[in-house]
Amino acid sequence: MMKKLFLLFIMALSGTALSAQQVGETEQNSLKHNVNRLSADYFIPGRFEGKTILITGGARGIGKWTAVRAAKEGANVVIMDWLDKEGRHVADSLNTIGLKALFVYGNIQKDEDCRKAVEETVKAYGRLDYACLNAGVMDGVFSGTPFKYDESQRKLMPNVITQATDEYWDNVFATNAAGTFKSMRAVLNQMIEQRNGGAIVVVGSIAGMTGLSGNPAYVASKHAVNGLVRNAAIDYAPYGIRINSVNMAETRTPMVERAEEFVAAQQKAGIGFGMGKIKTMSLLKYCDSEHRGSFPWEQASTMLYLISDEASAITGSIIATDGGWTDF
Template structure:
């Protein structure tokens, strides 16, 4: 455990049944935080809780669809009822379900991606910030993407959704900074997650091009994004707000 100031603090992580969310939940727990695990996948969420318990940490699972306002409000209420307050939130839940150029995208895909990636982050921040205003401050990190900083050919709707996350992050940081609430985003490059592994199984040739996109010469790991989220939420980042941290192996540098 390092000294990032999480001992006794409560942290909410959405999309924590696997991938980056699970890695972040485990990282927060190792730092001494009490962690609320949120996902639509109850089995995976409970597994994350179990992993934290094995390490001696304090965590619980709450099933919620972040695109549903009542469920998000109940999620925040559950954290406060269990831990007394909400110190930090990592709004990580998101989906990626398109691989088509813009003119071939369909309306159903647009609505689904926007519902989770944009409306979901908006709802989470809305209810988290209301609680943080009551208690005098807090820290929020949203998962955006390098696709929120540059274009993403073949993923126009996903890119639009992540640009929206960046815009909401910047705006919320400006609106609530004086209230003691910091809001940042982490912008991952291409990360080795179960979602990516499934995509590469379908199209093995994609991996060579993906590797070329990163000057560092490899894919990112979920733990590397988790470490960035933990730092952004920590006391070590007390003067950082409105920032979009690219954790991308240099992808956006070329």
């Protein structure tokens, strides 16, 4: 009440008329506050001391931030990725500051590469306690290739079903669905052999919980990923192995940045009806003063929580880490 009276007094002094509604809106806006963001530097010392974590797709984005934080928390980190240079750089950077990290080149589309990653993990650290199956793609172009809106890439990029190519569909499913299955299988075989339980977290997406415009392979493959998580959680609970997925909306990663370049190129070319514009923000992004999406270290935080013993009562959960996207 005092604030409202003060506003009316100031406006009176300036000779400007202000309606009661405008005063109310001004007062309401003054109450707005951004969500308190997790610091990129935050970690829990010693949480994973002596534990070994395999992270697929750990060369950049969410996987990289998961690897960095896990190593800071005492874990032996193994990064598997098909981005050789970037993956080695992350592992080398962690080793340079006295943390424990190993890079294994591999493509989760290949069963032999998935088995090799697990074998190298056990060879280096003696066992495998947890896995973060983060590797995934949004289109059919190799993720290390710079974006170009040319004929060679367009056929591998997202499109509505009637315009989508087999190559686009097959490439996305080979990584997201088949690759997640093959990497999970390799991890589960090792955990069962060890007879000491374990935990796996898989990166899904809001695309695995809802529909999204213009990217049928991504949506369908992420629904497949979440179906696999639900199935595996049932079958491997008797072994003491917990399996969950995290499902984010827009997160500031290289994959999302390339998707934004693609959408901008499509709009410039006048392609489509713009159905993707119906909903473009999560609750938290909309309310943020800078309209920011989530950051990769925020997603990493939830992933590491889910594999830790702190989440010992959680399995088979498809958890929305989406800033409220699926809430409305």
